[in-house]
Amino acid sequence: MAIRIGIPRALAYYSFFPQWKTFFEELGAEVVLSPPTNKHIVNEGIRDTVTDACIPIKVYHGHVASLADKADYLFVPRIAGLDADATLCPKFLGLPEMIRASVKGIPPLLSPRLDVRDGRFAPVKAWIKTASLLGAGYRQALSAYRKSVKAGQYYEGLLASRILPEEAMPLVDKWTASLRSEEKARRSDARRSTASARASSAQTLEPHNSGIRLAVVGYPYMIYDDFINCGLLNALKRLGAAIVTPEMIPARERQAQAKKQPKYLFWYYSNQVMRAVYYFFQENMVDGVIHLTAFACGPDAMVDKLLELDCHKHGRIPYLSLCLDEHTGRAGIITRLEAFTDMLVRKRGGKR
Ligand code: SF4
Structure with missing residues (x-):
């Protein structure tokens, strides 16, 4: 029987799942994915997580708990560096330790340290070591790694x-x-x-009846987890808005915006958000910006203010910040989206 690798549908899942899945399947393993976030998963996460964690971390714990009896190993990587400029927030860096300490009765973790700043070959070495823990030889591991990178690139192209x-x-x-x-x-x-x-x-993503173009920015695990954000993307589509997100900008275009940052931020995902917004401004792509921020997120305390100031500086582009946690109600979100899109329609001289 194939070894079962459990992958939580949270955090970096939205950026890397196709790559990770390809890697493990090429090694002959079966990948078991946790279900979409639901109330039970959130409650399990809240029960297990330290109290001052942000909602994405609580949700991650819940996804881990949901996989406890369904996998032989759980894949909980320590993602420390995805480019040369930045690291990730401390919760990403300490994720394996947090999970081991907080969630009881789970299978062993596979937790490679993934950090491109450790050297050109560091990521491939980390993946080959992970493969060896599953009994794969060097050649098979290298082949799986190469295929997984291609799958990741293909996925990025689809998002773009x-x-x-x-x-x-x-x-x-x-x-x-x-x-x-x-x-x-x-x-x-x-x-x-x-x-x-x-x-x-x-x-x-073609514009619907309102003709409004909106940037929805934030971390992928906030934008694409429908439960955390109360179905925000679909709600905006129903309101007639066309939506763009940071992942819809090719990575090289986002990187080209780095020179506009007065100072790089310490955190990878935060830099991606800022650069995507600069690209939207440059290409005159959006009528307004919605930032999804997590309550208790340290990096977002800075990013949210920087985005607000940048929107003001670039022609006073309307800006809506939505702070989400487990107490966020769908009705409150919808009301604010309706008010924001109504205001944009009127600004353009249109009527609802
Ligand atoms: S960047 Fe913010 S939202 Fe994301 S895991 Fe860290 S603290 Fe949580």
């Missing part, structure tokens, strides 16, 4: 084509399945798959 993560992931599955088959079929299938992804992106 304005596909939302949960819609993009099955497309990556399809693509990796095609990679496993014969070479000729692989090439044509990848082309078809990309083309259909682009077509579907047009459907997903």
Whole structure:
């Protein structure tokens, strides 16, 4: 029977799941994903987490608890550096220790330290070491790593084509399945798959009746977890807004905006948010900015104010900050979204 690797559907899942899944499946393991966030998962997370944690960390604990009896190992990486400029917040750095100390009765953790600042080959070494814990040899591990990187790149391309993560992931599955088959079929299938992804992106994000274009910014695990954000993306679509998010900007375009930052922030995801917003301003892409911030998030205390000031500086672009935690109610969010979009429609001289 294949080894079962449990992956919590939270935090960096939204950035890296296709890559991680490909890696473990190439090693012959079965990947078990926790269900979408729900009330039970949130309650389990609140029970297990230290009290001053932010909602994404509480939710992560709940997802871990939901996998306790369903996997042989849990994949809880220590993601410490994703580029040369920054690290991640302390909760990401201490995630394996937090989980071991707080959630009882869970299987052993696989917790490679992933930090590109440790050297060019550090990530690949960390992945090969992880593979060796599962009994894989060097060649198999290296091959799995290379395929996983390609899957990750393909996924990023889909997100940049304005596909939302949960819609993009099955497309990556399809693509990796095609990679496993014969070479000729692989090439044509990848082309078809990309083309259909682009077509579907047009459907997903074309402006609706209001003509309003909104940037929804924040950490991917806030933007794409429908339970945490009370279904915000769908609510905005129902209100007729076209939406862009940081992941819909190709990584190289975001990186090109780094020079506009007076000072780099310490945190990777925070830099991505700032750079995406600079890109939206540069391309005149949005009528307003909505920032999803987590109550008790240290980095966001700074990012939220910087975004507000930047919106003011760039032509007083309307800015709405929504601070979320486990007590956030759907009605309160919808009311504020309605007020914000109504104000934008009037600003454009239109009527609801
Ligand atoms: S960056 Fe903020 S929201 Fe994200 S895990 Fe750290 S404290 Fe929580």
